[in-house]
Amino acid sequence: MKKSRKLIAALCGASLLLASASAWAAPKTLVFCSEGSPEGFNPAFYTAGTTFDASSRALFDKLTAFKRGTTEIEPGLAEKWDISADGLEYTFHLRKGVKFHTTANFKPTRDFNADDVIFTFMRQFDKNHPYHKVGGAKYEYFNSMSMPDLIKEIVKVDDYTVKFVLKRQEAPMIANLAMDFASVHSAEYADKMMKAGTPDKVDFEPVGTGPFQFVAYQKDAVIRYQANPNYWRGKTPVDNLVFAITPDPSVRYQKLKANECQVMFNPNPADLEAMKKDPVVNLLQKEGLNVAYLAYNTSIAPFDNPKVRKALNMAINKQAILEAVYQGSGKIAKNPIPPTIWSYNDAVVDDAYDPATAKKMLADAGVKDLKMKVWAMPVQRPYMPNARRTAEMIQADFAAVGVTVEIVSYEWAEYLKRSKEKDRDGAVILGWTGDNGDPDNFLAVLLGCDAVGNANRAQWCHKPFDELIQKAKVTADPAERTKLYQQAQVIFKDQAPWATIGHSVVFQPVRKEVVDFRIDPFGGNIFYGVDLK
Amino acid sequence: MFGYLLKKLVVILPTFFGVTLVAFVFIRTLPGDPVMLMAGERGLSPERHAELMKEMGFDKPILIQYGLYLKQLAGGDFGTSIITKQPVLKEFATLFPATVELSLCAIFIAVFIGLPAGMIAATRRGSVFDHTVMTGALTGYSMPIFWWGLLLIIFFSGILGWTPVSGRISLMYFFEPVTGFMLVDSLLSGQPGAFSSAVSHLILPASVLGTHPMAVIARQTRSAMLEVLSEDYVRTARAKGLGPQRVIGLHALRNAMIPVITVIGLQIGVLCAGAILTETIFSWPGVGKWMVDSIFRRDYPAVQGGLLLIAAIVMVINLLVDLLYGLINPQIRHTE
Numbered sequence: 001m002k003k004s005r006k007l008i009a010a011l012c013g014a015s016l017l018l019a020s021a022s023a024w025a026a027p028k029t030l031v032f033c034s035e036g037s038p039e040g041f042n043p044a045f046y047t048a049g050t051t052f053d054a055s056s057r058a059l060f061d062k063l064t065a066f067k068r069g070t071t072e073i074e075p076g077l078a079e080k081w082d083i084s085a086d087g088l089e090y091t092f093h094l095r096k097g098v099k100f101h102t103t104a105n106f107k108p109t110r111d112f113n114a115d116d117v118i119f120t121f122m123r124q125f126d127k128n129h130p131y132h133k134v135g136g137a138k139y140e141y142f143n144s145m146s147m148p149d150l151i152k153e154i155v156k157v158d159d160y161t162v163k164f165v166l167k168r169q170e171a172p173m174i175a176n177l178a179m180d181f182a183s184v185h186s187a188e189y190a191d192k193m194m195k196a197g198t199p200d201k202v203d204f205e206p207v208g209t210g211p212f213q214f215v216a217y218q219k220d221a222v223i224r225y226q227a228n229p230n231y232w233r234g235k236t237p238v239d240n241l242v243f244a245i246t247p248d249p250s251v252r253y254q255k256l257k258a259n260e261c262q263v264m265f266n267p268n269p270a271d272l273e274a275m276k277k278d279p280v281v282n283l284l285q286k287e288g289l290n291v292a293y294l295a296y297n298t299s300i301a302p303f304d305n306p307k308v309r310k311a312l313n314m315a316i317n318k319q320a321i322l323e324a325v326y327q328g329s330g331k332i333a334k335n336p337i338p339p340t341i342w343s344y345n346d347a348v349v350d351d352a353y354d355p356a357t358a359k360k361m362l363a364d365a366g367v368k369d370l371k372m373k374v375w376a377m378p379v380q381r382p383y384m385p386n387a388r389r390t391a392e393m394i395q396a397d398f399a400a401v402g403v404t405v406e407i408v409s410y411e412w413a414e415y416l417k418r419s420k421e422k423d424r425d426g427a428v429i430l431g432w433t434g435d436n437g438d439p440d441n442f443l444a445v446l447l448g449c450d451a452v453g454n455a456n457r458a459q460w461c462h463k464p465f466d467e468l469i470q471k472a473k474v475t476a477d478p479a480e481r482t483k484l485y486q487q488a489q490v491i492f493k494d495q496a497p498w499a500t501i502g503h504s505v506v507f508q509p510v511r512k513e514v515v516d517f518r519i520d521p522f523g524g525n526i527f528y529g530v531d532l533k
Numbered sequence: 534m535f536g537y538l539l540k541k542l543v544v545i546l547p548t549f550f551g552v553t554l555v556a557f558v559f560i561r562t563l564p565g566d567p568v569m570l571m572a573g574e575r576g577l578s579p580e581r582h583a584e585l586m587k588e589m590g591f592d593k594p595i596l597i598q599y600g601l602y603l604k605q606l607a608g609g610d611f612g613t614s615i616i617t618k619q620p621v622l623k624e625f626a627t628l629f630p631a632t633v634e635l636s637l638c639a640i641f642i643a644v645f646i647g648l649p650a651g652m653i654a655a656t657r658r659g660s661v662f663d664h665t666v667m668t669g670a671l672t673g674y675s676m677p678i679f680w681w682g683l684l685l686i687i688f689f690s691g692i693l694g695w696t697p698v699s700g701r702i703s704l705m706y707f708f709e710p711v712t713g714f715m716l717v718d719s720l721l722s723g724q725p726g727a728f729s730s731a732v733s734h735l736i737l738p739a740s741v742l743g744t745h746p747m748a749v750i751a752r753q754t755r756s757a758m759l760e761v762l763s764e765d766y767v768r769t770a771r772a773k774g775l776g777p778q779r780v781i782g783l784h785a786l787r788n789a790m791i792p793v794i795t796v797i798g799l800q801i802g803v804l805c806a807g808a809i810l811t812e813t814i815f816s817w818p819g820v821g822k823w824m825v826d827s828i829f830r831r832d833y834p835a836v837q838g839g840l841l842l843i844a845a846i847v848m849v850i851n852l853l854v855d856l857l858y859g860l861i862n863p864q865i866r867h868t869e
Binding site: 029031036037039040045046047135136137138140143144200203216218219220221222224242244245246247248250251254255257258260410411412413414416417420430431432445453454455 | 578683710814
């Protein structure tokens with residue numbers, strides 16, 4: 001590896017010299033100011049976006065894919081697929097002529113085929129697979145998407161056909177397979193490394209079919225990629241991609257200004273005004289695939305009474321929160337899913353801000369001198385720029401209807417843990433960013449009966465709602481599913497387990513020279529198809 | 534001398550042992566655990582949580598975990614990061630040279646400016662220069678690194694465009710690290726312009742990190758000098774007709790250096806703390822940033838190993854400083 005890296009270095013050096021000698025041949029290098037180091041380069045091991053940017057989104061492909069900048073599904077390594085009438089068998093017809101990367105220690109002798117798909121999924125699924133325990137991996141995303149309980153078997157039908165057999169119907173299955181954990185690895189590379197006694201290399205010196213191939217990584221400093229010349233969708237316009245790891249957001253902005261990078265991630269909200277006016281910066285923005293909410297503990301009196309929850313919701317001045325916390329750039333949330341997700345029910349009417357009625361409703365429900373806790377997250381998240389400030393505003397709003405609020409907060413890990421507890425005292429501010437663009441990924445994960453004591457922070461198990469989303473999960477017809485989810489949203493609003501707060505807008509500054517960068521609704525950074533003027 | 538060294542080493546060993554215990558307990562007393570953090574908002578079932586904790590060996594009683602850890606250490610194994618799955622020692626070794634390079638340059642700047650400034654201030658006590666130095670030192674001492682670093686970036690890189698914003702070297706240079714010290718590696722690479730690029734990247738962070746020690750050194754030198762200058766032997770030296778340069782440069786400075794060396798030694802520990810912030814601002818791939826990340830992720834093995842290695846290094850430096858006293862002033866005898 002070392003030797004070959006030196007070779008690459010020499011080649012790069014030589015190409016730089018050539019480049020300076022003849023400007024017309026200058027390779028195009030796109031530099032991205034990223035936030036932090038990836039945890040590793042095997043996306044199946046991890047759950048962090050920083051890791052996915054550096055691995056799955058640059059190096060790998062999945063069977064299905066999200067159309068760039070959208071949550072729409074399009075074919076990936078599978079050209080097409082059939083779903084059996086009972087919804088239990090998914091047959092994928094694989095693309096032919098797809099090449100894996102040729103790297104320093106691997107030269108593929110064959111094209112991508114069914115063996116690679118089987119290897120990718122069996123490694124995560126089968127506890128006895130020779131690669132299952134390599135690297136001490138835990139496959140947390142595979143698990144949290146319930147794949148082990150869902151998949152019955154994965155069968156290689158022929159070299160270019162793979163069949164997934166499920167134990168029960170799962171309508172979001174196709175979307176799940178477009179997620180990062182489902183990135184397809186080379187079985188040939190894995191075999192070769194296993195034989196060489198270095199199976200770990202598969203995860204540290206990654207080989208995929210993606211638009212970029214791995215060149216080098218220096219921890220906390222830089223990751224280098226080069227364009228995959230054989231990419232099946234066509235070579236990406238730039239020749240090199242570099243991640244300059246820059247933890248501080250204001251420094252990222254300075255680097256962008258100085259042209260030390262051309263795209264940056266996650267700007268400091270305080271810098272947004274300056275960026276809008278900056279002549280070298282193009283400030284892109286897009287509605288995020290997220291929601292921020294205040295979840296009551298619906299298992300504890302008086303919050304077990306929907307009327308009380310409704311009354312409290314009506315006491316919150318969401319417009320004021322939007323202006324103060326989201327700096328006017330977000331959107332008030334009325335449903336638990338953002339408007340960018342299909343089946344969003346726009347006919348739902350949000351609880352009006354009406355403190356007088358709220359006060360009366362509380363009195364009618366027999367609630368007097370209510371004292372409650374509101375939990376504020378200690379960290380900034382994509383869906384919630386400042387939970388503390390939000391909590392303070394809710395505190396003031398509730399005071400106006402005679403409810404005394406005590407704001408509590410814990411360190412982040414502790415917050416996540418304590419807020420799940422079934423007998424938790426108080427309402428929790430939290431939120432969610434979608435994984436696969438499917439409504440199920442919000443409604444079942446955050447509000448389903450199964451999730452009580454876990455991600456269902458409202459501890460809300462409401463049978464009529466749960467039946468709808470369970471039914472939708474096993475319904476294949478999108479129109480039918482849409483109808484079910486829309487009904488579920490009506491029940492949600494009526495029962496008010498949460499005060500829905502807002503959907504944030506994601507900002508991404510790029511330099512004016514950058515062509516066709518599209519903000520990824522899932523919060524990722526995707527550089528395929530991006531060019532420099 | 535040898536006996537003294539032995540005595541010191543005897544003290545160091547239990548200290549090292551103490552550090553292992555503190556590091557081990559410290560990270561475990563923090564609320565939350567790595568599994569919880571990995572799962573994020575989604576959370577995971579208590580069964581799965583227990584399963585993962587068990588796989589990582591965090592379910593065992595803490596004393597047993599500690600015993601296993603000591604056993605591992607005795608075999609020279611600092612553990613494996615539960616996040617990156619890389620050996621802790623390897624990660625540390627990759628990042629540490631960057632921190633050393635930055636700290637050495639910072640302390641060099643601090644001594645190079647702080648020492649003469651303090652000396653001159655002492656010899657011209659009450660002058661405008663003295664007041665300027667002391668005011669500057671006080672300002673430097675109270676400057677928050679985060680703010681100071683950003684200010685310098687905006688001014689020198691943003692407005693003037695003299696220095697690069699952050700990083701260790703321009704991205705156009707690409708070579709395999711040999712020593713891990715960018716100044717050395719850039720020279721070894723033989724690529725034209727690499728060395729000057731490395732230097733230009735180092736100036737701002739080293740100045741920012743050096744500000745605090747510089748202030749302390751200037752103040753310490755000044756007060757030590759003032760004390761020494763009023764000693765009898767200085768008056769005697771002057772009475773013998775020695776020139777001021779010889780009096781101050783040789784007789785006074787040598788004695789004034791003792792407390793100054795102590796302070797410089799102590800500043801090494803302070804540098805470690807300052808490096809965390811400096812490294813974050815200047816995207817400097819060193820151990821400070823790495824330690825903080827590991828703490829936030831509750832990467833127990835990385836935090837334990839990192840703390841232990843840093844503590845060991847600080848202990849060794851302090852030992853060297855002790856030995857240095859004897860070299861500067863042979864009259865200091867280490868009692869054996």
